[in-house]
Amino acid sequence: MSDQKKLADLQMDTLAVRAGTMRTEFNEHSEAMFLTSSFVYENSQIAADRFANAQNGYIYSRFTNPSVTMFQNRLAALEGAPACIATASGMAAIFALSLTVLKAGDHIICSRSVFGSTIQMFSNILSKFDISTTYVDLSKVNEFQSAMLPNTKMVYIESPSNPLTEIADIHAISLICKASGALLVVDNCFCTPVLQKPLELGADVIIHSATKFLDGQGRVLGGAILGSEELITKIFAFNRVTGPTLSAFNAWVLLKGLETLSLRVDKQSDQAFELASWLESLNMVERVYHPQLPSHPQHALAMRQQRKGGAIVSFVVKGGRENAWKVIDATQLCSITANLGDTRTTITHPATTTHGRMPEADREKAGIVEGLIRISVGLENVTDLKNDLQRGFDLI
Numbered sequence: 596m597s598d599q600k601k602l603a604d605l606q607m608d609t610l611a612v613r614a615g616t617m618r619t620e621f622n623e624h625s626e627a628m629f630l631t632s633s634f635v636y637e638n639s640q641i642a643a644d645r646f647a648n649a650q651n652g653y654i655y656s657r658f659t660n661p662s663v664t665m666f667q668n669r670l671a672a673l674e675g676a677p678a679c680i681a682t683a684s685g686m687a688a689i690f691a692l693s694l695t696v697l698k699a700g701d702h703i704i705c706s707r708s709v710f711g712s713t714i715q716m717f718s719n720i721l722s723k724f725d726i727s728t729t730y731v732d733l734s735k736v737n738e739f740q741s742a743m744l745p746n747t748k749m750v751y752i753e754s755p756s757n758p759l760t761e762i763a764d765i766h767a768i769s770l771i772c773k774a775s776g777a778l779l780v781v782d783n784c785f786c787t788p789v790l791q792k793p794l795e796l797g798a799d800v801i802i803h804s805a806t807k808f809l810d811g812q813g814r815v816l817g818g819a820i821l822g823s824e825e826l827i828t829k830i831f832a833f834n835r836v837t838g839p840t841l842s843a844f845n846a847w848v849l850l851k852g853l854e855t856l857s858l859r860v861d862k863q864s865d866q867a868f869e870l871a872s873w874l875e876s877l878n879m880v881e882r883v884y885h886p887q888l889p890s891h892p893q894h895a896l897a898m899r900q901q902r903k904g905g906a907i908v909s910f911v912v913k914g915g916r917e918n919a920w921k922v923i924d925a926t927q928l929c930s931i932t933a934n935l936g937d938t939r940t941t942i943t944h945p946a947t948t949t950h951g952r953m954p955e956a957d958r959e960k961a962g963i964v965e966g967l968i969r970i971s972v973g974l975e976n977v978t979d980l981k982n983d984l985q986r987g988f989d990l991i
C-alpha cells in the first residue's frame with residue numbers, strides 16, 4: 596500500500612477529499628472498504644513480529660483496519676490534530692477518553708449544557724469509580740476557575756451548546772486548564788473543523804460524534820478522539836482490549852462524508868442564518884437563538900472563534916407547547932426527529948424529547964421552555980423551508 600502524498604499546507608477543502616488516502620497494489624482511485632476481521636501473515640516470524648509490535652502492520656480489526664486508519668488520518672488533517680482514534684459512536688469516544696485519562700479520586704469540571712448522555716455518564720457511571728463532577732455555566736469563565744480543584748484532571752465542554760447555542764470562551768478556559776494541569780476537552784460536533792478549530796484555540800482534546808455532521812447524511816454511528824500522539828497511543832491501548840472500535844464499513848461511509856463536509860456545513864450554516872434572521876422578524880416568535888445573529892448575547896465571541904454560526908437554530912414560539920407542537924406538526928418537509936447534522940432539515944421539541952427527563956423547574960431555568968423549537972438546517976432550498984414553517988405559523 597502506498598503512502599499518501601505530502602498534504603501539508605493544503606486548504607480544508609483539499610484535505611477533505613485527499614488526506615488520509617492509501618492505495619493497494621490495485622491502484623484503486625476511490626478508497627477501498629476493508630471488510631475483514633483479521634489479516635494474514637506470510638510466515639510465523641512476521642506474525643510474531645506484528646504481535647510484538649516489532650513490525651508495523653495490520654493484525655485484527657478490533658485494533659486497526661485500513662478503512663478506519665484512512666478516516667482517522669483524514670479527520671486529523673482537518674482538525675489540525677497530531678493524532679486521531681475512531682470509535683463506534685460519540686459516546687464510546689467520551690467513555691474511552693475518560694477511562695484512559697481518569698482514575699479513582701479524580702475530578703471533572705463539565706459544562707451544564709453538554710449532551711444529556713454525557714452528563715449521565717459522568718454522574719451515574721464514572722461516579723461509581725469515585726470520579727466526581729462539578730457542573731458549571733458554559734458562558735461564565737469564572738465558574739471554571741472557581742470549580743478547579745487540585746484533583747481536577749479533565750474539563751469538558753461543548754460549544755455552541757445544544758439547543759440554545761451558548762458559547763464557551765475556549766481560549767480563556769484553556770488558560771485556566773493549563774495553569775492547573777487539567778486537560779481541556781471540546782466536543783466539536785456542532786461546528787466541525789469547518790467552522791471551529793478547538794486545538795488552535797488552546798484545547799487539548801477534541802471529541803466528535805461522527806454520527807452528526809461528519810457523516811452528514813444520517814446513515815451511520817461513529818465517534819472520534821483527537822489529540823497528542825501520546826494521548827491517542829494510550830487510548831489505542833485501552834480500545835485494543837476493551838473493543839469500542841469503529842467498524843470498517845462505517846469508517847468508509849464517514850470517509851466519504853468528510854469529502855463533502857465543508858460544502859455541506861458552509862451551506863447549512865448560511866441557510867440557518869437566513870432562516871434565523873427571518874424567524875426574528877416574525878411576530879409570533881418570541882426569541883431566536885443563532886450565534887451569527889447580532890442579537891445573540893455572545894455574538895462577538897462566537898464570531899471570533901467560529902467562522903460562521905452553524906446549522907442549528909432554536910426559537911421560542913409565543914403560546915408555549917400548544918403552538919410549538921402546531922408549528923412542528925404542520926411541517927411537511929422538515930423531519931420530526933431528534934437527530935441533527937443531516938442534509939435533511941430536522942425539527943425537534945426539546946422540552947418533551949431530548950430534555951424531557953430533566954425536572955421541569957431545572958428545564959425552564961435552563962431556558963428549555965415549552966415554546967422552544969430546535970431546527971438543524973439541511974440542504975433543502977431555504978425558501979421551501981420558510982414556507983414549510985409558515986404553514987404552522989398560519990395556524991396560530
Ligand SMILES: Cc1ncc(COP(=O)(O)O)c(C=O)c1O
Nearest residue numbers: 684685686710782784804806817
Ligand atoms: C454534542 C453531542 N456529543 C455527543 C453525542 C453522542 O454521540 P453518539 O450518538 O454518536 O454516541 C451527541 C449525540 O447526539 C451529541 O449531540
